[in-house]
Amino acid sequence: MTSATPLPAETLSITEVAERTGLSPDTLRYYEKAGLISPVGRSTSGRRRYAAADMNWIDFLLRLRDTGMSIADMQRFAELRRGGAATTADRLAMLREHRVRLHRRIHGLQVSGRALDDKIDHYERLLEDT
């Protein structure tokens, strides 16, 4: 008899979140302390319980991180987010700037990738000429 789930609904423990995100529990606590993640719900015994909304936000944070955004900039973005709808335009501006930097970075990597290809070709030719 699965009764209607009570209030806690579907929440995850810190180690479960760690497993799903690849972050360590220490890093999750560090991010929260740093204000990247707003204080997450607690169980009666004071343990963190991550809800779906927390997970979505963490996933997005990781996109920002993986595309090279610094902790300082993520803090700024998270703070804007806590400021609510009034900050939408500012957040959009941040994301657009970040996208520009990202595209520049991808382009730079592709250019360097071709230089790397050339170097590899060079070495392959050296090895062919036994």
Added chain:
Amino acid sequence: MTSATPLPAETLSITEVAERTGLSPDTLRYYEKAGLISPVGRSTSGRRRYAAADMNWIDFLLRLRDTGMSIADMQRFAELRRGGAATTADRLAMLREHRVRLHRRIHGLQVSGRALDDKIDHYERLLEDT
């Protein structure tokens, strides 16, 4: 009367190399100390004089760095290079592995870039609905 250039030929001072590469003089010395750059020629008064071959190597090092290779791996590559022709196959292997990692990284950035695009679209729609 520009007489035939003597032995030093076309060499650059450390600040000139810094300007051309974007590295600081401190970083150039640090790289040399770390073995990334093999001891560069010196003037009679003990000052570094970078030759064309040094510049080519530094340019390539920067490609490796900019594509995410760690100092430790660049040290390994530089050491192989000092080992001469016998290490060609090893160096080729390193570069191929590095290229695989680079392509994975570029791909990951492109995927995250699309997620970023979606988020930007989302914010744009929020702002349109005045």
Added chain:
DNA sequence: GTTTGCGGTGGAGTGCACTCCAACTCCTAC
């Protein structure tokens, strides 16, 4: 009722890649 295990906190420590500094040495120009 105590061992086991997960989680909490504050704060110290780590690894990487630089970056800065003090003290000294050379030229070059005045």
Added chain:
DNA sequence: GTAGGAGTTGGAGTGCACTCCACCGCAAAC
């Protein structure tokens, strides 16, 4: 001859993003 400027060395310091640690609390398992 001395002041200025560029460069030398060894070693200390910095900023970032974690990562580790000691010590404590709670709850289920035995």
